[in-house]
Amino acid sequence: MGMTMTQKILAAAAGLEKVEAGQLIEANLDLVLGNDITSPVAIKEMEKMNVDGVFHKDKIALVPDHFVPNKDIKSAEHCKCVREFARRNEITNYFEVGEMGIEHALLPEKGLTVAGDVIIGADSHTCTYGALGAFSTGVGSTDMAAGMATGKAWFKVPSAIKFNLVGKMDKWVSGKDVILHIIGMIGVDGALYKSMEFVGEGVKNLSMDDRFTIANMAIEAGGKNGIFPVDDLAIEYMKEHSDRPYKIFEADEDAVYDEEYTIDLSTLRPTIAFPHLPENTHTIDEITEDVVIDQVVIGSCTNGRIDDLRVAAKVLEGQKVKKGIRVIIIPATQKIYMQAMEEGLLKTFIEAGAVVSTPTCGPCLGGYMGVLAEDERCISTTNRNFVGRMGHVKSEVYLASPAVAAASAITGKISSPYELGM
Secondary structure (H helix, E strand, O other): OEOOHHHHHHHHHHOOOOOOOOOEEEEEOOEEEEEOOOHHHHHHHHHHHOOOOOOOOOOEEEEOOOOOOOOOHHHHHHHHHHHHHHHHOOOOEEOOOOOOEOHHHHHHHOOOOOOOOEEEEOOHHHHHHHHHOOEEEEOOHHHHHHHHHHOEEEEEOOOEEEEEEEOOOOOOOOHHHHHHHHHHHHOOOOOOOOEEEEEOHHHHHOOHHHHHHHHHHHHHHOOOEEEOOOOHHHHHHHHHHOOOOOOOOOOOOOEOOOEEEEEEHHHOOOEEEOOOOOOOEEEHHHOOOOOEOOEEEEOHHHHOOHHHHHHHHHHHOOOOOOOOOEEEEOOOEHHHHHHHHHOOHHHHHHHHOOEEOOOOOHHHHOOOOOOEOOOOEEEEOOOOOOOOOOEOOOOEEEEOOHHHHHHHHHHOEOOOHHHHOO
């Protein structure tokens, strides 16, 4: 019985020739990640351990991004805690305001994540780095503390689901639509503690930004991780961004999967997740009544990358945001912000009537920069739409791609670029 891609990575990290689903292992870590919400808890736990510093100052990344720039005194204290810990331990990869970004966009951009890595992060969307062929997963702050102290973590080896992607997406369909379609199909617990492995000839038709988006939302299906094969595009990305050696693992031909699905990308349509679960999906064609909105958010670790901003700008160019609609656009990193500025995207957004924020998670978790009031509706390119996720418990969040979010900003209701004749 062969091993899946994820199982091979974990076996290598544990120094074992073979692992099986359900097996408990201790694996060496290549990177431990924390942010301004989760790191202070981990730091306090680490202090209780009475350990002498961190296991490796180059293999820890601390990225204040959730409430940064600080929104209040409490968030300022959290960031101060992280900042002082980074200084004490001479953490190489601590990213202060001015160089920070949303963690899951920043780390690949900085070359800190490559194929074959084992990465834990005290943030559930750490599964993003599977787009590069790494095993990456979210953990609690206590596990983060143990990881920073020892460079090791315990895992139960996950079983896997294979998603065979074929075909090519239409113009206004993106990775966000792919993963929303899958979550709608299998449910928010359809991949519970399983590895979601994306394969097939259709993978070559997905950009790296599409792949980051799909891997990012594996957790929304309950997945332990999401992972893509390492092809020429992934290698090109890693060579451009990193000088670290990478290692390619491939699933055995006789690897065992709990389920297998085939997704024809050419049949997918713009897909929207209605409140209050990511599995409550409808295609744009299935929406028969107007869903009037109050706010649009384009950004986050899911869809704040340069491809996302380019698509949004293409829709908004020469258009105006409908009167009374608030549109907030958040580039995921300083580099993406700069690139968007140089390409004229920010000018397009502002001329259309949107505002552009410094990189932050902000509104995604109802933190700041776009908190919703009672009975307000927001269409957002973020990853979760639980009750009260972006503000008042009686507000509503609709998850969508940047193309759909931008089109909706123009019409004031959930729409796609197709309806605008694009």
